[in-house]
Amino acid sequence: MIFALFVFVPVAAIVAFYVSQQHANALSSATGQRLHSRPQHHGMHSMLWVMLAGWGVLLVLTVLGETLIHRTLIGRVSDALPDDGPLQWNLVLSDARSIAQGTVASSTDMLREQIASSFSWMNATRLWGTALATIGAVAAVAWWTYQQITIELRARIYAENMIRRGLAVMATVAVLTTIGIVLSLIFETVRFFDAIDWQLHKFLFGTTWSPLSGVFEGEMDADKVGIVPLFAGTLMITLIAMLVAVPIGLFAAIYLSDFANQRVRAVVKPVMELLAGIPTVVYGFFAVITVAPLLRDAGKAIGVPIASESALAAGMVMGIMIIPFISSLSDDVINSVPQSLRDGSLSLGATKAETIRQVVLPAALPGIVSAIVLGVSKAIGETMIVVMAAGQGPNLTGNPLEAMTTVTVQIVALITGDIEAKTAAGPAFTLGFTLFVMTLLMNMLAQRLVARFREAYD
Amino acid sequence: MTDVKIKAKDVQVYYGDNHAIKDVSVEIENNTVTAFIGPSGCGKSTFLRCINRMNDTIDVCRVEGDILIDGEDIYDKRIDPVQLRAKVGMVFQKPNPFPKSIYDNVAYGPKIHGMSRNKAELDDIVERALRRGAIWDEVKDRLDAPGTGLSGGQQQRLCIARAIATEPEVLLMDEPCSALDPIATAQVEELIDELRQNYAVVIVTHSMQQAARVSQKTAFFHLGNLVEYGDTPKIFTNPEDSRTESYITGRIG
Amino acid sequence: MADLASNIPDAAPRRSSLAGGSARLRKRRRAELRLKIYGISAIGIAAAALITLLSTVVFQAGGALFSTYLDKEIQLDTEFLGVTASSDPKVIRRADFDGLIERGLEERFPLATGRQERRELHDLVSGGANFELADHVAANPDLLGQSINFPLIGSDTLDLYKQGAYGQLDRQPVNGLLSVSELEDGSLAISTSANDFSDALRQVKSQLYVDADRLRRQASRQENAIRVYGERAEAAETEEERSEQLAAQDLARERRDALIAQAEALEARADGAGGAEEVDDENVSLFIKAGGGWIRLTEVNRAEASGELLTRVTLPIEDSEAWSFRIMELPESNRPFSDHQIAWAETLNEAGLIERVFNTRFFTAADSRAPELAGIWGAVVGSFWTMLVTFSLTFPVGVLGAIYLQEFAPRNRFTDFIEVNINNLAAVPSIVFGLLGLAVFLSFFGMPRSAPLVGGIVLALMTLPTIIIASRAALRAVPPSIREAALGVGASKVQAVFHHVLPLAMPGILTGTIIGMAAALGETAPLLLIGMVAFIVEVPTGIMDNATVLPVQVFRWSDFPERAFEAKTAAAICVLLTFLVVMNLVAIILRRKFERRW
Numbered sequence A: 001m002i003f004a005l006f007v008f009v010p011v012a013a014i015v016a017f018y019v020s021q022q023h024a025n026a027l028s029s030a031t032g033q034r035l036h037s038r039p040q041h042h043g044m045h046s047m048l049w050v051m052l053a054g055w056g057v058l059l060v061l062t063v064l065g066e067t068l069i070h071r072t073l074i075g076r077v078s079d080a081l082p083d084d085g086p087l088q089w090n091l092v093l094s095d096a097r098s099i100a101q102g103t104v105a106s107s108t109d110m111l112r113e114q115i116a117s118s119f120s121w122m123n124a125t126r127l128w129g130t131a132l133a134t135i136g137a138v139a140a141v142a143w144w145t146y147q148q149i150t151i152e153l154r155a156r157i158y159a160e161n162m163i164r165r166g167l168a169v170m171a172t173v174a175v176l177t178t179i180g181i182v183l184s185l186i187f188e189t190v191r192f193f194d195a196i197d198w199q200l201h202k203f204l205f206g207t208t209w210s211p212l213s214g215v216f217e218g219e220m221d222a223d224k225v226g227i228v229p230l231f232a233g234t235l236m237i238t239l240i241a242m243l244v245a246v247p248i249g250l251f252a253a254i255y256l257s258d259f260a261n262q263r264v265r266a267v268v269k270p271v272m273e274l275l276a277g278i279p280t281v282v283y284g285f286f287a288v289i290t291v292a293p294l295l296r297d298a299g300k301a302i303g304v305p306i307a308s309e310s311a312l313a314a315g316m317v318m319g320i321m322i323i324p325f326i327s328s329l330s331d332d333v334i335n336s337v338p339q340s341l342r343d344g345s346l347s348l349g350a351t352k353a354e355t356i357r358q359v360v361l362p363a364a365l366p367g368i369v370s371a372i373v374l375g376v377s378k379a380i381g382e383t384m385i386v387v388m389a390a391g392q393g394p395n396l397t398g399n400p401l402e403a404m405t406t407v408t409v410q411i412v413a414l415i416t417g418d419i420e421a422k423t424a425a426g427p428a429f430t431l432g433f434t435l436f437v438m439t440l441l442m443n444m445l446a447q448r449l450v451a452r453f454r455e456a457y458d
Numbered sequence B: 001m002t003d004v005k006i007k008a009k010d011v012q013v014y015y016g017d018n019h020a021i022k023d024v025s026v027e028i029e030n031n032t033v034t035a036f037i038g039p040s041g042c043g044k045s046t047f048l049r050c051i052n053r054m055n056d057t058i059d060v061c062r063v064e065g066d067i068l069i070d071g072e073d074i075y076d077k078r079i080d081p082v083q084l085r086a087k088v089g090m091v092f093q094k095p096n097p098f099p100k101s102i103y104d105n106v107a108y109g110p111k112i113h114g115m116s117r118n119k120a121e122l123d124d125i126v127e128r129a130l131r132r133g134a135i136w137d138e139v140k141d142r143l144d145a146p147g148t149g150l151s152g153g154q155q156q157r158l159c160i161a162r163a164i165a166t167e168p169e170v171l172l173m174d175e176p177c178s179a180l181d182p183i184a185t186a187q188v189e190e191l192i193d194e195l196r197q198n199y200a201v202v203i204v205t206h207s208m209q210q211a212a213r214v215s216q217k218t219a220f221f222h223l224g225n226l227v228e229y230g231d232t233p234k235i236f237t238n239p240e241d242s243r244t245e246s247y248i249t250g251r252i253g
Numbered sequence C: 001m002a003d004l005a006s007n008i009p010d011a012a013p014r015r016s017s018l019a020g021g022s023a024r025l026r027k028r029r030r031a032e033l034r035l036k037i038y039g040i041s042a043i044g045i046a047a048a049a050l051i052t053l054l055s056t057v058v059f060q061a062g063g064a065l066f067s068t069y070l071d072k073e074i075q076l077d078t079e080f081l082g083v084t085a086s087s088d089p090k091v092i093r094r095a096d097f098d099g100l101i102e103r104g105l106e107e108r109f110p111l112a113t114g115r116q117e118r119r120e121l122h123d124l125v126s127g128g129a130n131f132e133l134a135d136h137v138a139a140n141p142d143l144l145g146q147s148i149n150f151p152l153i154g155s156d157t158l159d160l161y162k163q164g165a166y167g168q169l170d171r172q173p174v175n176g177l178l179s180v181s182e183l184e185d186g187s188l189a190i191s192t193s194a195n196d197f198s199d200a201l202r203q204v205k206s207q208l209y210v211d212a213d214r215l216r217r218q219a220s221r222q223e224n225a226i227r228v229y230g231e232r233a234e235a236a237e238t239e240e241e242r243s244e245q246l247a248a249q250d251l252a253r254e255r256r257d258a259l260i261a262q263a264e265a266l267e268a269r270a271d272g273a274g275g276a277e278e279v280d281d282e283n284v285s286l287f288i289k290a291g292g293g294w295i296r297l298t299e300v301n302r303a304e305a306s307g308e309l310l311t312r313v314t315l316p317i318e319d320s321e322a323w324s325f326r327i328m329e330l331p332e333s334n335r336p337f338s339d340h341q342i343a344w345a346e347t348l349n350e351a352g353l354i355e356r357v358f359n360t361r362f363f364t365a366a367d368s369r370a371p372e373l374a375g376i377w378g379a380v381v382g383s384f385w386t387m388l389v390t391f392s393l394t395f396p397v398g399v400l401g402a403i404y405l406q407e408f409a410p411r412n413r414f415t416d417f418i419e420v421n422i423n424n425l426a427a428v429p430s431i432v433f434g435l436l437g438l439a440v441f442l443s444f445f446g447m448p449r450s451a452p453l454v455g456g457i458v459l460a461l462m463t464l465p466t467i468i469i470a471s472r473a474a475l476r477a478v479p480p481s482i483r484e485a486a487l488g489v490g491a492s493k494v495q496a497v498f499h500h501v502l503p504l505a506m507p508g509i510l511t512g513t514i515i516g517m518a519a520a521l522g523e524t525a526p527l528l529l530i531g532m533v534a535f536i537v538e539v540p541t542g543i544m545d546n547a548t549v550l551p552v553q554v555f556r557w558s559d560f561p562e563r564a565f566e567a568k569t570a571a572a573i574c575v576l577l578t579f580l581v582v583m584n585l586v587a588i589i590l591r592r593k594f595e596r597r598w
């Protein structure tokens, strides 16, 4: 039904386009006057209005209706089963929906049947209401624009202004996304800090992370939400990753930009792009299946025990993942150091290596640092590799051969674990917020640095 | 005094399929300023860059024929271009100081060639080069300031000082004054005249007056050919080739 | 310029030779070579990592290419099933086909009587085989009462065994004649006329060294304890404490001596030439095939052995030369496929009843908890729906937003802010988008969990900055002259952009979009948070159904303990990578084809 309406709106809009166009044409030939706007602009004017009104009404009513029904029914279920939690209520509700739609429900009882029948009529009302309102809105707006058509109507200008506004709205979606992220993170973060009585120092400097073990009546045990073990793991893995990625990426970039000829570049660049295009879950699999056993065997051979889930394996594979990132960004900045500087150095009798080390790299330094900062930010935010290869236990250790956990792993563990969502959300979103702030700061720093580099050479 | 420093014989240069220098033979003398003139795109820069093998950095560029400096073939396999460039310095059209301090800009060459044993010697070399670049008085109080912060003319003189600091024997200059105002140009020209005493100087220029003012010998290039080469006064007053005449009187180019 | 002249040391022409580099120059050249080598090595390492990764995946995926079927004749016994050809298909489908299959196997191998053995026997066939048989019969009820040949899909362990994942059943050379007789307690007395078992005996004995080593390690721990007790005794302050420690030390000494004695005994046994050794499940497995059946050795000496029957054997055997002796290196306790199962599988195999066929099921089925039944199709379709949602949101919004920012937006604080914002959004970790989806779309708007709709929206928001940035670059690359030309003939700005600039920028925009979509297709983390990690056995039919996507499927399978899932995971990765490669190729071709230099 909703989908049919969704398709109906543009169809109606196209009809409106032709009708208005015809009308404008007729008007101009009847009066013999020149229209201010061409007939198709009148058509477009009608069409845009119809689409706007139709889709707008449809969207608002769908979302509102769904939410309203959901809220009402959940309210009724929770009144009937005050002892159960939201998970149970949702289950009842989804069963009721299944019953109403005639598909298989996990179980049936009186309550579910009742809710199902309420759902049936509410849903029917909603659908018919939405349909009527949408069609009504489309018709009304079509009529209104049709009425407006005159010789003088500045349809083109109106239509183009609508288009401009529409474009501007699209451009702000990114901003809305950011606002959405910040709001959704902050909301739960504040609740979490409330639950630990705003003992921020315990969160930032505590060394025990076990947020769900001390939960009691909405109160959290502030001594068990120390983020230090997670930071330690994140930093250790990031460090290992950067130790792999920075030298390899940087040397590769130097070679590609200053030593390799066109043919080598034509082969190597796609290889790097391929590395960059591999999904992280594949890297995670690689870490588990190949790198971790390899390290363990190597460790056994030299008598060093290496855990099968180790920070080292995760970090190394993450490093491989970040190589193309560092190399392509550095390649860009190294290439944009002007040739005249290289010529100046070479003409003094410097070798290529001296030129690179003493002229090119210092000149490209801000750009390279920015690439590294972005790489670090990527490593910190990377999830799948560490979820699969780094381990779950918040283990405060300086030994990269043991399992360590990271901020991202804990977010996934909290949200996908079988703890009640309401309890797990607080710590998880707080970690998310921390992650967001860290990566945001790093990204802004990186952009500053790059801007400084660009200023100097563009 | 005919003391031949650079001797080119049947030099051909190709950029891929583009034949940029055709059959050029020339003898450039020591302690002389030689000017290369000719219309844009005729190959002056290309030929100049052959003399210190800067063309090696361009992938598609191919050089044939012989260029001898002090009787040694510089395109011989045993010659290291790095060593050659220490002997044949170059100054570019656009001043290109390194993003380093003024001091480091000048000290760069001597350092990589190991020309000084200690800081004092290096200081000495830097001061001497800056003096001979006629810029010492302007920068002596701010040697630690970045070289990129100087004015265009100062930057160009800094680049000249940088080139002299490695004590080359030949100095190649590709339109060294094109980015400079008349005052700075005059300073650089004066400098070139003094440098002649120690070096063979080759200068590419688009300005007839400049060529006439600073050079003793002039070579006129046209479409990759060396059309005429001789004493500057003769080229400017009594050219043999009609193309040269047209060019210096402003009818082609 | 007098001071200048004084700086010039001598005006005589200098001539330095270029021939023969100095030591310093050679050193500088070496430094250059070193930098070059670092660069080449860096590229080599990156390439090697890529090749290792891809070859690991492809190599592992080979195991998922084929599946094993048991092509045994099945008697569709109407009495046993309790249905007839005229029964309702629904009733037929519910009949006990599972029991029928199990009965068939038990009839074939009547020696399997114990609970454990019968379970192992049933485990040769997948738990999904009976449903397939039921469906087949329900669709053709006339078959009831007949004997049919229906390929039953084998279990994952049978498949792994057939692949050789547990190693080969190695055939040993034999020279002697074999005699087997049954003793009173049911065990078998076995002998050969040559020392055919001596190699096997050596292998069994090598386990003794391993055991002895373990004992010695325990002894050295006791040694440590002895030292510690001694130190404590010395440091003791009271006499009582001291004697306590000394007593403990004595105890430890005793234990150590006992352990060492045991170890020495084991080593002596291992070094000894003969002597019967017991073969337990931590040892290699030894099989004899003779008299039409399989025997497992429980004790072995060079020419004699004790054993037990795995399948039916005609006894007694006297001085027969028609026998073979086989060794399975991997101990029974280290593999999920028992000695019995090996004997049964080999028997069936020799009867030509086991076949391996191309695993089409993998490409047509949805997820399953049983590796041999699991397929990728559900995830592929889930990915399709998700990408459909992502594309239809992110492409129009991204492109139109980019047009606004690049062509129409006034230069002011707000547009600067939008620009910074987009750049920052591009670097937000993907998992944060998952949290956004969880908080806004699931909790606030109450959208369904696990649905492609929500997954698609989240990925669309994540991809948006990429597409905006790429589209802006493509628009920027269209030279201003095009806009001016259009405006010059009287087009409005909107017309100039949509009629002239946008079509020219389209290839670049599409390239950026495809690359963004490829990244979205491989994205996992945010989808985990919005519940797309659930176990879903149905192929989704729309954007509101429960669904999973390819990378999440990879993640789930990689997490399962069954070894057979390793190959499935790798195969799923191959499918995913194939899609990504195709998308990237399209992007590259687009770029090549429409690349334009203005």
Ligand SMILES: Nc1ncnc2c1ncn2[C@@H]1O[C@H](COP(=O)(O)OP(=O)(O)OP(=O)(O)O)[C@@H](O)[C@H]1O
Residues within 6 Å of the ligand: B015, B018, B020, B039, B040, B041, B042, B043, B044, B045, B046, B047, B058, B060
């Ligand atoms: N890096 C290069 N790659 C390909 N062709 C080149 C390159 N540099 C110069 N050329 C070509 O070689 C020819 C000579 O160029 P060159 O720069 O030597 O001219 P020029 O005399 O210095 O001109 P101008 O006075 O404008 O500097 C030209 O046709 C030019 O197109």
Ligand SMILES: [Mg+2]
Residues within 6 Å of the ligand: B044, B045, B046, B174
């Ligand atoms: Mg030039």
